[in-house]
Amino acid sequence: MTWVRMVGSSEQTVSVRLGERSYEVTLQQGLLATVGTRIRQLTNARKVGIITDRHVARHYLKGVLRSLRAADFHATAIVLPPGEPSKSMPTVERILDHLAKQRFERGSFLVALGGGVVGDLTGFAAAIYQRGIPFVQVPTTLVAQVDSSVGGKTGIDHRLGKNLIGAFHQPRAVLVDPQTLETLPRREWIAGLAEVIKYGVIADQAFFEFLERSMADLAALRSADIIRVIGRSCEIKAQIVSEDERESDRRRILNYGHTIGHALEVLGGYRSLIHGEAVGIGMVQEANLSAHVGLCSSNVPERIRSIVLSAGLSDVMPRRTFRSLWSAMQHDKKAIGGQVIGVWPVQIGSVVIQKIGRETCAEWFRGLHVRRSDQGATHQSKVVRKTRIARR
Structure with missing residues (x-):
């Protein structure tokens, strides 16, 4: 249609x-x-x-x-x-x-x-x-x-x-x-690309693949396809809203990236991150969480991370405690009975709406910080090696 x-x-x-x-x-x-x-x-x-x-x-x-x-x-x-x-x-x-x-x-x-x-x-x-x-x-x-x-x-x-x-x-x-x-402003343009990427993840694999090929030019405003991108994004949202005006079911998929994204905005006092920047981080981290619980393969968050970075957005979680993050997520409109109802990718172009409990989320969060520490140690090791070579 x-x-x-x-x-x-x-x-x-x-x-x-x-x-x-x-x-x-x-x-x-x-x-x-x-x-x-x-x-x-x-x-x-x-x-x-x-x-x-x-x-x-x-x-x-x-x-x-x-x-x-x-x-x-x-x-x-x-x-x-x-x-x-x-x-x-x-x-x-x-x-x-x-x-x-x-x-x-x-x-x-x-x-x-x-x-x-x-x-x-x-x-x-x-x-x-x-x-x-x-x-x-x-x-x-x-x-x-x-x-x-x-x-x-x-x-x-x-x-x-x-x-x-x-x-x-x-x-x-x-x-x-x-x-x-x-x-x-360029920052606002780049932030807006997060919502464009979202539509590909939740509803249109072909659109996502087009964005993968075109994102560098779109981010640099070199593309002649900007109106096409706006039109297709509006088309996807219009279809979803027409099926579920008041977010009782299908419309909730539009919240992909927003469960963690909104929490980060709140924790930053609505000042450190603008909306699209927070959603960009949210999309990557919610895909990682989806892979952690076995809803998708590791390839899915890898592709989402890659396109987010190619748009000029960050994928890095700000340094927050799990307690503060979970508390902010609990104030989200989608939280019910102590559990967060999130939107989780199963493959590019398809997502599910599912509850995630505190312990599951905490386990993922601990792994996130272990990976960050490992990455930091690797970076520090490279710096030490470069310093030794320079001294020679």
């Missing part, structure tokens, strides 16, 4: 099929200039609020405001500090205060112009303001374009866990302009 259809020569649409909540993801170069007319096709409302951050506003806010006003919208903007710390209740209260003061009504629209943080915040505010108002996602980062803007998950962080407070609230549309990636 194909979920992506071509419209003309330069536009793609991906359908997210959810009955009366269905919508389309539209991909087109230069799409930002037409945001106003596209949203006008969805509503007769006058008021639109744009939520964005300072970095994105500097590049794109004026153009989007101009497009909305040309389409006869009364548009106002709320510009937030960038970064994960903005995903907080005080930020949501700031957005709600603005909407109330501007007398936004149930038919008024919100536009999320930015990355995953902006999208999650905007969607959550839209979900709870007057018990729900419509919003549109206009993602400007790779991680948002291929993942967080699609599927209706909205929310904010809590100091004990990522995305612990939130709601399912589907957007009316997702409008993707790949040109926004040209102003994306």
Whole structure:
């Protein structure tokens, strides 16, 4: 079944099929200039609020405001500090205060112009303001374009866990302009590739193999296949969300790499690792754990590690105690009854959802640190040998 259809020569649409909540993801170069007319096709409302951050506003806010006003919208903007710390209740209260003061009504629209943080915040505010108002996602980062803007998950962080407070609230549309990636900091681009890799591992062996061949060029922004990568990622996510909107079963496979990844974000105070970096480490280590319990062969984590490294991401677990890691994983939304429900690869393109208990995870973690010590000893030995040779 194909979920992506071509419209003309330069536009793609991906359908997210959810009955009366269905919508389309539209991909087109230069799409930002037409945001106003596209949203006008969805509503007769006058008021639109744009939520964005300072970095994105500097590049794109004026153009989007101009497009909305040309389409006869009364548009106002709320510009937030960038970064994960903005995903907080005080930020949501700031957005709600603005909407109330501007007398936004149930038919008024919100536009999320930015990355995953902006999208999650905007969607959550839209979900709870007057018990729900419509919003549109206009993602400007790779991680948002291929993942967080699609599927209706909205929310904010809590100091004990990522995305612990939130709601399912589907957007009316997702409008993707790949040109926004040209102003994306390299660190953000590389981090977004983690979510792209995830789709190959969980659902599409052929896509993973394509990424193995193409990753060096993709990471260096030399590839002409970037739109293809975004489109295929959206296609996979749309199909999974259409089958399981509220994460009761199949949709949970989208959490691959996130069980450990989210825990690392929490332990770093949402500052030391950005989301995709944590997911990259999480994918490698969750594959190692899967091999440890016999769910997959050692070749699977080796291939995942190789592609993660070729993307420019790290595979190395930060130095944490097992107790702190397990505690952070226990605050994950997927933990039940003292066990962590994780997503574990069985082969490239196929995963299982299964509980992992504390002792099993602790045994894997001890082995991880033994391997790290062995690697450190090997490195130290090489340094000593080089030093002796230099002295001669």
